Amino acid sequence: MKKALKNTIAALVLAAPLMANAAGGGHYEHVKLDPRDQVSLQRGAQIFVNNCLSCHSAAAMRYNRLKDIGLTEEEIAKNLMFTTDKIGDVMQAHMSPADGKKWFGNTPPDLTLIARSRGADYIYAYLRGFYKDPKTPTGWNNTVLPNAAMPHVLWEQEGVKAAKLDKDGNIVLKADGTPDWTWESTGKLSRQTKEGVVITKEYDDYAKDLTNFMAYMAEPAQVQRKQIGYIVLMFLLAIMLPLAYFLKKEYWKDVH
Structure with a gap:
């Protein structure tokens, strides 16, 4: 029995890195999301419909579920749906x-569960990892997914940046581990200071809202699930724990 338990623990330890990779893996900047922030979710839904739904499906997500994030059917039909x-x-x-495979070389994947399979940090880093690369068919590349078939559809919001490469063709990193970008132009949600520093906070928030919606889409009942969990824990602590204590006293009263 002990040997079997040790083998099981060893197998779980060895499998941990594989499970981490399957869930998004990598060392990406952590993005703090709030699934209760309906303003963020609504903005993310609008970004998703206007930019992602052109090529990608979300075949397990229905439009009427957007009522869960504070939208009415009229608002959904007017702003987020085709007639x-x-x-x-x-x-x-x-x-x-078929057109997606013809134009991009690969069929664009369904994005319903991408936040569960890859992780929110992966998505956030991917949305901020595009850079200009004339060697690729689309003219874009990505630090998170090298040679990605997808072009940078949000370039008008972020701007156009290129990576500095060393003699071996690797991206040059700054002291903090981030790429040393060369900005060709800023976007609608980025700006350049007088010192030449490009500020991308608005675009980062934009990408965060999209990531938040994709995380919600992967598990729409997340908030309700956690609320039910808190109620169950309160029930166990307030009712079941005292009952278990008094039952224990009743069983052991003749032993002491």
Whole structure:
């Protein structure tokens, strides 16, 4: 029995790095999300529909679930749906998978569960990791997913940056471990100071809102699940724990 337990623990320890990689892995900057922030989720939903849904589907997410983030059916139909869509439809890509494979070399993946499979930190880093690369078919590359088939669809918001490369073709990193970017132009959500420093806080918040929505989309019942968990714990502590204590005293009263 002890040997079997040791083997099980050893297997779990060895599998831990693999599970970490499957869940997004890598050492990415941590993004702190708030699934209760409905303003952030609503903004993220708008960004997702306007920019991601052109190529990617969210086939397990229905439009009417957006009511959970504070939107009415009228607001959803007016701002987030095409006139041919119905409120109970799932979010389907506007581009066919065949066209996606023809134009980008790969079929754009469904994004419903991407936050569960890759992790929110991965998505946030990916959205901020695009840089100009004339050697790729799309003219873009990504620090998180090298040679990604996807172009930088949010370049108008972030701006255009290029990476400094060493003699071996590797990206030059600054002392803090981030790439040493060369900015060709700023975007609608970035600005350059008089000292030449590019501030991207607005775009970072933009990417954070999109990441927040994708994390919500992967588990729409997350907030309710946690609330139920708190109620169950309170029930166990307030009712079951005293009952267990008095039951224990009753069973052991003749022993002492």
